[in-house]
Amino acid sequence: MAVIDSTAIPRKPTQVNRQARTAWGLATPALALMFLILLVPVVVAAVLSFTNYSLGNSGFDWVGFKNYGRLFTRSTYEKMFIATFSYVVVVVPVSVALGLGAALLVNSLGRFGDVYKTIYFLPVMATLLAMAIVWEFMLHPTIGVINQTLEMACGTVLEVIPFVAKGCADGFPLWLGDKDYAIWVLCFIGIWQGFGFNMVLYLAGLTAVHRELYHAAEMDGAKSAWEWFRLVTWPALGPTTVFVVTISCIRAFQVFDTVEAFWPQGGGPNKSTYVMMFAIFEKGVQQNLIGIGSAITMLFLVFVMFLTLIQRWLVERKVHY
Amino acid sequence: MAGLSINSITKRFGETEVLRDVTLDIADAEFVSLVGPSGCGKSTLLRIIAGLEDPTGGEIAIDGEAVTGMRAADRNLSMVFQSYALYPHLTVAENIAVPLRMRSLSAGQRLPVIGPFLPGSKDKRAEITAAVKDAAEMLEIGALLDRKPGQLSGGQRQRVALGRALVRSPAAFLLDEPLSNLDAKLRVQTRAEIAQLHRRLNATFIYVTHDQVEAMTMSDRIAVMMDGEILQCDSPSIIYEDPNDIRVAEFIGSPKINILPVELHERTLSLFDKPVGRTAIGAKAGVYQLGLRPEAIHLAKSDPLLTGTVAHVENLGAEVFAQVELAGQTARVTCRAAPAARDQLRLGAEIGLSFDLADALIFDADGKRQRGVEVTLDQPVEAA
Numbered sequence: 001m002a003v004i005d006s007t008a009i010p011r012k013p014t015q016v017n018r019q020a021r022t023a024w025g026l027a028t029p030a031l032a033l034m035f036l037i038l039l040v041p042v043v044v045a046a047v048l049s050f051t052n053y054s055l056g057n058s059g060f061d062w063v064g065f066k067n068y069g070r071l072f073t074r075s076t077y078e079k080m081f082i083a084t085f086s087y088v089v090v091v092v093p094v095s096v097a098l099g100l101g102a103a104l105l106v107n108s109l110g111r112f113g114d115v116y117k118t119i120y121f122l123p124v125m126a127t128l129l130a131m132a133i134v135w136e137f138m139l140h141p142t143i144g145v146i147n148q149t150l151e152m153a154c155g156t157v158l159e160v161i162p163f164v165a166k167g168c169a170d171g172f173p174l175w176l177g178d179k180d181y182a183i184w185v186l187c188f189i190g191i192w193q194g195f196g197f198n199m200v201l202y203l204a205g206l207t208a209v210h211r212e213l214y215h216a217a218e219m220d221g222a223k224s225a226w227e228w229f230r231l232v233t234w235p236a237l238g239p240t241t242v243f244v245v246t247i248s249c250i251r252a253f254q255v256f257d258t259v260e261a262f263w264p265q266g267g268g269p270n271k272s273t274y275v276m277m278f279a280i281f282e283k284g285v286q287q288n289l290i291g292i293g294s295a296i297t298m299l300f301l302v303f304v305m306f307l308t309l310i311q312r313w314l315v316e317r318k319v320h321y
Numbered sequence: 322m323a324g325l326s327i328n329s330i331t332k333r334f335g336e337t338e339v340l341r342d343v344t345l346d347i348a349d350a351e352f353v354s355l356v357g358p359s360g361c362g363k364s365t366l367l368r369i370i371a372g373l374e375d376p377t378g379g380e381i382a383i384d385g386e387a388v389t390g391m392r393a394a395d396r397n398l399s400m401v402f403q404s405y406a407l408y409p410h411l412t413v414a415e416n417i418a419v420p421l422r423m424r425s426l427s428a429g430q431r432l433p434v435i436g437p438f439l440p441g442s443k444d445k446r447a448e449i450t451a452a453v454k455d456a457a458e459m460l461e462i463g464a465l466l467d468r469k470p471g472q473l474s475g476g477q478r479q480r481v482a483l484g485r486a487l488v489r490s491p492a493a494f495l496l497d498e499p500l501s502n503l504d505a506k507l508r509v510q511t512r513a514e515i516a517q518l519h520r521r522l523n524a525t526f527i528y529v530t531h532d533q534v535e536a537m538t539m540s541d542r543i544a545v546m547m548d549g550e551i552l553q554c555d556s557p558s559i560i561y562e563d564p565n566d567i568r569v570a571e572f573i574g575s576p577k578i579n580i581l582p583v584e585l586h587e588r589t590l591s592l593f594d595k596p597v598g599r600t601a602i603g604a605k606a607g608v609y610q611l612g613l614r615p616e617a618i619h620l621a622k623s624d625p626l627l628t629g630t631v632a633h634v635e636n637l638g639a640e641v642f643a644q645v646e647l648a649g650q651t652a653r654v655t656c657r658a659a660p661a662a663r664d665q666l667r668l669g670a671e672i673g674l675s676f677d678l679a680d681a682l683i684f685d686a687d688g689k690r691q692r693g694v695e696v697t698l699d700q701p702v703e704a705a
Contacts, residue, residue: 215368215371216407218373220420238410
């Protein structure tokens with residue numbers, strides 16, 4: 001044994017070296033691609049955010065933090081932040097809660113579950129741009145089906161509702177053209193479009209809940225559906241919830257196509273729906289102000305990175321058992 | 322603590338009949354095992370007793386009170402599941418506390434932040450903590466109370482599951498194969514501990530297992546189930562020594578009982594068409610099956626009843642089991658021998674086997690036990 005050991009020891013480091021070399025060799029293509037298509041553009045954007053570069057110009061000047069300064073002083077960008085955060089704060093909780101509720105209901109159904117699954121998932125599969133046209137028709141102030149339906153309530157008992165009474169007297173809202181309503185309509189469409197996706201994620205999470213835990217809960221004296229949910233379902237869905245919330249946040253920050261479809265001329269009535277993605281598009285692409293566009297992009301990246309870090313922290317600390 | 326009575330329970334899943342007319346009375350503080358091969362309906366019966374499944378017909382009564390149709394949460398029974406079914410997000414202490422929290426705290430008092438400050442909550446919570454501590458100490462898991470189930474070994478999880486069951490005083494404990502996920506050594510140890518726990522708590526235990534050793538070592542009575550029926554329910558020694566049915570005899574005992582076909586012509590028994598020089602009294606002529614435990618067969622010094630070659634030997638140290646391929650037959654016979662006989666039991670060795678017919682269990686062709694049959698040494702008719 002001793003003889004074998006003494007010959008084996010010097011051989012080991014070379015073996016380790018060879019293994020390490022192979023590992024690096026195999027990882028190189030992935031690393032190269034990651035640098036080229038992920039890290040380099042981010043660094044380029046970060047550098048450009050400190051300049052006044054425009055596409056086609058031969059050179060640029062360093063402007064320091066001027067672009068970032070603008071973001072936090074100009075009223076346009078204040079509106080951008082208000083619109084973006086209103087959208088995120090409304091859409092994320094509502095679409096997560098609706099997704100969970102729909103998943104629980106669909107899961108409790110036997111045969112018709114699949115039908116509901118398909119129905120709720122349809123908006124996710126449909127192109128939002130095409131759907132936006134349908135919404136635009138429905139929300140049209142005079143010929144839209146929504147306001148026409150609301151008008152049917154005039155002269156009935158429903159007029160006790162202040163909103164209906166006001167609408168019957170002064171006309172119903174313009175929806176997409178009204179600065180008080182536009183952002184909420186946008187939120188509504190975002191929720192309508194997004195909760196089906198969350199439902200599918202929650203349905204996947206529900207299949208992982210151990211059946212026997214419900215029986216244990218029943219034996220332990222949990223009688224109502226709520227007690228079962230609190231004791232078994234909700235804790236088991238912890239990892240799913242963290243994932244769903246993060247994904248929903250990132251998707252909410254990325255909202256763009258609805259805004260572009262409804263208000264291609266610039267962020268809705270009084271810039272009330274001037275969300276970050278649209279601002280990046282408008283500044284960086286339409287107006288060719290690469291510097292300011294890059295600055296918004298960097299800010300957007302910071303938000304998303306922050307969310308991802310919170311998710312990592314939660315996943316590692318809280319929800320894994 | 323209470324007795325249980327199960328009265329002609331039937332259960333059908335669609336066309337398949339899982340339980341047929343099962344009747345069983347369990348006395349207060351009794352340890353009854355439901356044992357049988359997988360798919361015999363034993364777990365279904367336990368779940369029907371628990372209230373997790375509804376029977377198609379029949380009644381269940383706990384302590385004389387009919388509970389059929391009552392939901393599981395109201396039956397005051399505790400259950401230990403095969404997978405333990407611990408709540409993964411709760412610590413050991415919280416897991417054990419769940420049955421008490423659900424029963425003694427109101428919905429408001431269970432709320433996470435304001436719950437502890439509601440009137441009456443503090444005293445009840447102190448009681449629960451004390452009860453959890455007692456249960457944990459009884460099971461020697463006091464040091465694990467702050468851990469999550471994910472950080473425990475299989476044996477420790479099993480104890481937590483037991484703790485959750487015994488923290489309150491239920492009418493009966495239901496255990497669904499609680500040892501099947503443990504390794505062999507731990508299983509033997511836990512087996513003894515559960516039997517001890519039963520004596521200490523003096524409670525009714527219903528224990529489901531497919532392992533006949535567990536059933537034999539722990540139970541007051543064993544109910545052997547097969548194809549949705551209870552074939553026999555008796556004490557372990559009766560089940561082993563005096564089974565009613567060939568299926569019971571075959572299921573209980575390791576190695577398995579040897580079954581040899583015998584024929585009875587005019588009171589003369591013949592084994593493999595060879596008269597064995599014995600007379601059976603009290604039975605009609607026909608084909609019977611002879612059940613012989615491995616310990617009933619011994620190596621013959623002279624005049625063997627069976628001859629064959631040793632095909633396989635299992636040496637367990639304290640005893641040796643040999644599988645003998647009978648001459649001219651495909652059947653194998655297992656016999657037990659003392660370690661001293663190891664030299665004789667070399668593979669391929671020709672040996673003779675003998676047995677005392679008084680030790681044999683006689684079954685008819687359908688496997689029903691024939692009790693009135695008496696076997697005597699052959700007395701030639703003309704000599705009588």
